[in-house]
Amino acid sequence: MIEERIQELAKLETEISGKSIKQTMGYDLPYSIDNVKFIAGASRILEGKAMAEYVKEGSSAIRREPIGVVGVITPWNYPLMMVVWRAFPALAVGNSVVVKPASYTPLTTLELAKIVEKAGVPKGVFNVITGPGGVVGEELARNKNVDMIAFTGSTEVGKKLSELASSTLKKVSLELGGKAPFIVFEDADIDAATEGAVVGGLVNNGEDCANSTRYYVQESVKNKFIEVLVRKLRNVRIGNPMDINTDIGPLISNAHRERVEGYIEAGLRQGGKLIEGGKRPKIRGLEKGFFLSPAVIYTENQKSDIVQEEIFGPVFTVLPFSSYDEVIAKSNDVVYGLGASVWTKNIKIALNGVRDLRFGTVWVNEHVPVPSEMPWAGYKQSGHGASLSAYSLEEFTYIKHVYFDLTGKVRKSWYYQIYSAQ
Numbered sequence: 001m002i003e004e005r006i007q008e009l010a011k012l013e014t015e016i017s018g019k020s021i022k023q024t025m026g027y028d029l030p031y032s033i034d035n036v037k038f039i040a041g042a043s044r045i046l047e048g049k050a051m052a053e054y055v056k057e058g059s060s061a062i063r064r065e066p067i068g069v070v071g072v073i074t075p076w077n078y079p080l081m082m083v084v085w086r087a088f089p090a091l092a093v094g095n096s097v098v099v100k101p102a103s104y105t106p107l108t109t110l111e112l113a114k115i116v117e118k119a120g121v122p123k124g125v126f127n128v129i130t131g132p133g134g135v136v137g138e139e140l141a142r143n144k145n146v147d148m149i150a151f152t153g154s155t156e157v158g159k160k161l162s163e164l165a166s167s168t169l170k171k172v173s174l175e176l177g178g179k180a181p182f183i184v185f186e187d188a189d190i191d192a193a194t195e196g197a198v199v200g201g202l203v204n205n206g207e208d209c210a211n212s213t214r215y216y217v218q219e220s221v222k223n224k225f226i227e228v229l230v231r232k233l234r235n236v237r238i239g240n241p242m243d244i245n246t247d248i249g250p251l252i253s254n255a256h257r258e259r260v261e262g263y264i265e266a267g268l269r270q271g272g273k274l275i276e277g278g279k280r281p282k283i284r285g286l287e288k289g290f291f292l293s294p295a296v297i298y299t300e301n302q303k304s305d306i307v308q309e310e311i312f313g314p315v316f317t318v319l320p321f322s323s324y325d326e327v328i329a330k331s332n333d334v335v336y337g338l339g340a341s342v343w344t345k346n347i348k349i350a351l352n353g354v355r356d357l358r359f360g361t362v363w364v365n366e367h368v369p370v371p372s373e374m375p376w377a378g379y380k381q382s383g384h385g386a387s388l389s390a391y392s393l394e395e396f397t398y399i400k401h402v403y404f405d406l407t408g409k410v411r412k413s414w415y416y417q418i419y420s421a422q
């Protein structure tokens with residue numbers, strides 16, 4: 001049913017978020033549909049330990065059961081997809097959900113609710129409540145009738161929700177911010193790396209938790225990397241997101257654009273050098289749009305705000321490195337741990353990087369893709385939930401151990417602990 005309305009939903013998603021129609025039509029909607037199909041199928045093959053005799057006198061098995069009522073709180077950057085990632089696995093394994101969409105972007109969630117209703121899901125199983133996070137979201141976290149919170153959003157709000165949920169000790173699943181390193185070793189294919197860097201940094205207007213944001217480039221190829229990156233960025237078309245020829249649209253709000261600009265200023269104040277962009281381009285007929293041209297900043301200050309904090313905008317921070325150990329240490333030196341990528345042709349470097357990077361996803365010679373079958377999960381302050389894959393279904397179940405006595409005896413062998421041997 002989502003497929004039948006794909007064009008209309010993609011258009012609405014672009015209208016509410018500012019991301020390009022090229023992306024919502026070509027990626028957000030088709031990918032979300034694939035996610036739904038995967039979740040529906042995977043819910044038919046839940047896993048647990050086999051029923052067997054783990055002790056002599058009994059047989060044990062695992063049941064997976066729904067947790068109950070799940071409060072799902074979603075962000076504005078992937079309004080429809082985040083409902084699919086969080087509410088749909090919860091539904092598929094038997095929970096009911098109360099979804100609180102982001103205040104900027106509730107409309108596709110409301111359309112999805114209509115589709116769910118039309119598909120025959122009983123009333124009261126999929127619910128949507130719009131309203132400010134500080135009111136509706138906090139109530140979901142506090143309310144004793146809500147059994148679990150699945151939150152996707154900022155680390156700051158994730159912490160607040162964990163605190164509120166502690167009054168009832170309800171389960172909290174958190175998918176939070178990111179600060180992905182993009183590590184380019186000197187043997188990498190610079191053309192492929194810069195191509196991947198542009199997309200990794202700009203996908204979803206640079207408002208993606210997976211975006212590459214810190215470009216660690218080995219000294220010997222640093223200048224070449226920056227030169228090719230800047231050349232490629234100059235060809236990116238900024239404009240009306242409804243135009244099929246637009247690559248990136250406006251940011252979500254003026255306040256957010258000012259926040260991103262604040263980071264650019266801080267980066268320069270803290271020793272960085274602006275190489276390109278970071279300006280407000282004038283788009284004819286859309287003078288009030290919250291556009292920002294992709295900024296490239298070179299810095300050697302690992303402690304700079306633009307290296308340590310999530311900016312959530314089109315800002316490329318380039319840093320040099322000389323050795324493997326140095327770059328791994330710097331890459332891991334943030335509170336986040338969502339995604340990271342390694343660009344090299346050397347299998348030893350790639351495999352070591354995969355092991356040493358403390359991130360939930362590590363790409364090799366690529367940045368961003370996550371197949372529906374694979375988990376998207378954070379380390380450290382990027383949270384501790386899992387979206388997609390079979391793990392996302394496990395997230396929304398309790399595991400129940402069931403034990404069957406096999407002896408039929410009145411006094412089993414271990415009862416001597418109370419009934420001492422006579």
Ligand code: NAP
Nearest residue numbers: 075076101102103132133137138153154157175176177209
């Ligand atoms: P946000 O400010 O944390 O808001 C997310 C949701 O939480 C919104 O629905 C918001 O409602 C609500 N909220 C705000 N304050 C709240 C409170 N005190 N109590 C309960 N709920 C509250 O995040 P955002 O700016 O929408 O989204 C961007 C963030 O999401 C980034 O940090 C990004 O990295 C993260 N993200 C992570 C993933 C992932 O998979 N790890 C995916 C996508 C996005 P209102 O809109 O009404 O304020």
